Amino acid sequence: MTSSDKNFPGRDHDHGVCIESAFERAEALCRERGAKLTPLRRRVLEIIWESHAPLGAYDVLQRMNAEGERNAPPTVYRTLDFLLKHGLIHRIESMNAFVGCAMSADAHRALFFICRDCGNVAETHSEAIGEAIEASATRAGFLVETPVMEISGRCQECYDDE
């Protein structure tokens, strides 16, 4: 199986592991690229990784300012742009929100499953889908550059709960 894995975050998964490995990947990648993971950027990444549910920019901002700081929107958008540019987070277009990238941050075409109940997002990568899209694009005379694939629905745990 070359394509996706069972990677929807279970209710009981060890999220500490997610966070830890996200930071390891971020640090490795920044070291490798000579990019600076400043305290501000680290903090925003940490906020994003508080859960697997996407956060809006203003939600991030609110958390940044929880202890009385006075960061303004451009600060959070700039920081999110940095994290996006380096593939450390993804933007979920259908939600105007941001979620941590769960994979090695090299450019990749991701498919997101978004649970409408718990709000969690699972990132997957499927060659079969990529190929099907390429085939369709070829028939339509279209050159694929940036696919946005965001599938709303329900995760296993949420539909087990009715």
Added chain:
Amino acid sequence: MTSSDKNFPGRDHDHGVCIESAFERAEALCRERGAKLTPLRRRVLEIIWESHAPLGAYDVLQRMNAEGERNAPPTVYRTLDFLLKHGLIHRIESMNAFVGCAMSADAHRALFFICRDCGNVAETHSEAIGEAIEASATRAGFLVETPVMEISGRCQECYDDE
């Protein structure tokens, strides 16, 4: 071939035909459902169908008000909601914009190709993609409800032009 067709709108296609058939579909569907295609709704649908490039809500509003009318945002959003509900238009999530539905308006899962040069959008339907997504969803333990698939890239004509 059960899946998609060559349906990117060519530079030279007869757009009058697109508009005409869009209105025929809209009228048939509203008749069938007892929904009212009021002058306001007809006008918005007409504005949306001016081209194959998605329009933002405020672009629609501007066109509605071009002759001095004073429609306000809720009017256009309500009207767009009606057209969306009946499948007469689609919302392109990655653009916050709206485009006419090119197919019979029964609930369908569409894939959009969006040309970054000319801005045109082609709507396609591919069983292969649907199946690939279902397969991936099953592996991830996910129940698909509302897929958003919006592929940015370049249409044939635009990359022929360099």
Added chain:
DNA sequence: ATTGCAATGTTATATTATAATGAAAAATAA
């Protein structure tokens, strides 16, 4: 006529995102 309902109008405001400018900090060069 009166009631009920769907459609539209109106005002205000919420939410998401960026422009423009400058100060501070960090890296690089001299």
Added chain:
DNA sequence: TTATTTTTCATTATAATATAACATTGCAAT
């Protein structure tokens, strides 16, 4: 080191997108 340049961050204002809340109109059923 000091000077120079670049990157990062702060600040103020504003643009762009979307909705809440409530009023009015028009039309159909009783």
